[in-house]
Amino acid sequence: MTFTKAARQGGVLEQSVRQEEVIVMHSTIKVAVVYHSGFGHTKKQAEAVRDGAAELRGVHALLMDVTEAQQRWIDLEVCEAIIFSAPTYMGSASAEFKAFQEATSRPVLAKGFAWSGKLAASFTNSGARSGDKLSNLVQLSLFAAQHGVHWINLGLPPANNSSQGSDEERNRLGFWLGAGAQSNVDQGPDLAPTRSDLDTARFLGRRVAETAWQFARGRSISNGLDPGTISVNTLQSSFAGKDDGVAGGEAKRLLAVRMSLERFAKQPCFFQAMHMSRSMPSVVSLSLDSQGGRQMKPRINLASPNEGIEAMRAANQWAASLLDPKLVALVKVRASQINGCNFCLHMHSGEAFKHGESPTRLLLLDAWRESALFSDLERAALAWTESLTRIAETHAPDEVFEEVQRCFSQNEIIALSVAIALINAFNRLAIGARAHHPDEPQAN
Numbered sequence: 001m002t003f004t005k006a007a008r009q010g011g012v013l014e015q016s017v018r019q020e021e022v023i024v025m026h027s028t029i030k031v032a033v034v035y036h037s038g039f040g041h042t043k044k045q046a047e048a049v050r051d052g053a054a055e056l057r058g059v060h061a062l063l064m065d066v067t068e069a070q071q072r073w074i075d076l077e078v079c080e081a082i083i084f085s086a087p088t089y090m091g092s093a094s095a096e097f098k099a100f101q102e103a104t105s106r107p108v109l110a111k112g113f114a115w116s117g118k119l120a121a122s123f124t125n126s127g128a129r130s131g132d133k134l135s136n137l138v139q140l141s142l143f144a145a146q147h148g149v150h151w152i153n154l155g156l157p158p159a160n161n162s163s164q165g166s167d168e169e170r171n172r173l174g175f176w177l178g179a180g181a182q183s184n185v186d187q188g189p190d191l192a193p194t195r196s197d198l199d200t201a202r203f204l205g206r207r208v209a210e211t212a213w214q215f216a217r218g219r220s221i222s223n224g225l226d227p228g229t230i231s232v233n234t235l236q237s238s239f240a241g242k243d244d245g246v247a248g249g250e251a252k253r254l255l256a257v258r259m260s261l262e263r264f265a266k267q268p269c270f271f272q273a274m275h276m277s278r279s280m281p282s283v284v285s286l287s288l289d290s291q292g293g294r295q296m297k298p299r300i301n302l303a304s305p306n307e308g309i310e311a312m313r314a315a316n317q318w319a320a321s322l323l324d325p326k327l328v329a330l331v332k333v334r335a336s337q338i339n340g341c342n343f344c345l346h347m348h349s350g351e352a353f354k355h356g357e358s359p360t361r362l363l364l365l366d367a368w369r370e371s372a373l374f375s376d377l378e379r380a381a382l383a384w385t386e387s388l389t390r391i392a393e394t395h396a397p398d399e400v401f402e403e404v405q406r407c408f409s410q411n412e413i414i415a416l417s418v419a420i421a422l423i424n425a426f427n428r429l430a431i432g433a434r435a436h437h438p439d440e441p442q443a444n
């Protein structure tokens with residue numbers, strides 16, 4: 001039975017949301033950034049695009065250079081959107097990117113138009129301000145069209161085009177078709193492209209991710225409701241226009257809905273506040289793990305005496321002794337959200353409350369970047385948590401580490417990193433063991 005059916009039959013969910021509409025939608029989509037970079041400048045731009053896409057909860061952003069991409073056709077096939085990039089060499093895409101384009105003919109085109117219906121966008125970088133980048137973007141958009149892919153443009157007005165304009169502005173180079181960047185030929189990727197060009201790139205990544213999410217959501221609704229996740233219309237309107245948090249009453253109501261859903265789903269459900277776009281109000285959705293709400297049998301008893309787990313606990317205590325306990329709990333809840341660990345979410349949300357955490361902040365934790373409720377120190381710790389938790393994708397970038405360094409001493413950074421590493425280890429153990437949190441009904 002889907003949640004929607006349960007709601008329509010007058011279940012707990014419907015009572016909690018006061019007979020208002022319930023819509024079901026799905027959780028995670030993938031967006032890939034495929035790039036070539038001879039000297040590292042376009043790579044910097046690609047990382048900014050990836051970071052922009054990854055800002056949206058529910059979007060898994062993949063970054064791959066053209067060599068890796070040619071080993072990952074299946075991963076690309078399941079992406080909702082692919083963002084292409086080549087540096088502009090001799091007025092067109094670099095030879096390596098061209099080789100990638102040609103390589104798509106067999107595993108993608110000949111496989112039966114395998115990318116058709118996806119979304120795509122592009123960005124490029126060159127030495128000169130114009131540098132004939134437009135010619136490259138046009139070629140990349142044609143490449144997308146050849147694959148039956150829908151094109152997403154940059155969506156920013158041209159800047160730096162008046163006496164008041166400056167190079168600090170996003171879209172300072174005035175592109176429409178995609179994002180442009182310019183890197184002085186005597187500067188390395190540590191200095192170029194400019195911050196404004198990287199901001200432009202980040203904007204493009206986020207725009208593609210938002211549009212891809214909307215497409216995926218529309219498709220799942222038009223295909224019939226998907227029981228994987230739920231968004232509740234009434235909650236969307238509660239959040240609309242409130243960028244800086246949720247009123248206490250709303251938070252309580254959200255918690256009540258969450259508890260009702262948990263009872264129905266027989267597993268924890270976490271709300272996320274997502275800012276989809278200016279034209280679309282914030283969406284509150286629920287993440288459910290891939291088990292889709294079914295009861296699971298524990299595989300191993302992690303609570304039985306065990307030296308390995310005891311050693312992990314001791315290391316955990318050491319790390320916690322150097323840090324604010326409320327911050328540690330916040331970090332652990334965030335990592336457990338990303339990993340989807342019901343056992344650890346239950347445990348560490350409880351700890352967070354014990355240390356004075358507010359329900360509103362925990363409800364908004366998924367969207368901390370968008371919320372003014374988190375301090376600079378917490379933001380640095382949360383960004384570091386996300387970087388280390390998603391290490392295979394992020395490789396813990398310098399800019400995230402620099403923020404951590406500004407807020408924490410060397411010893412505290414080690415403690416924080418140990419705490420993050422350990423919660424990731426505990427998440428893996430608990431998920432692998434199918435550990436039940438205390439309130440959860442057991443499967444027979």
Ligand SMILES: Cc1cc2nc3c(=O)[nH]c(=O)nc-3n(C[C@H](O)[C@H](O)[C@H](O)COP(=O)(O)O)c2cc1C
Binds near residue numbers: 037087089092125128
């Ligand atoms: C073979 C070659 C051709 C280039 N052609 C152009 C060009 O047509 N227009 C331009 O503005 N810059 C051109 N450049 C400069 C690069 O676009 C610039 O250095 C860019 O930052 C390189 O990006 P990457 O570090 O990601 O390779 C060229 C560079 C090379 C190596």
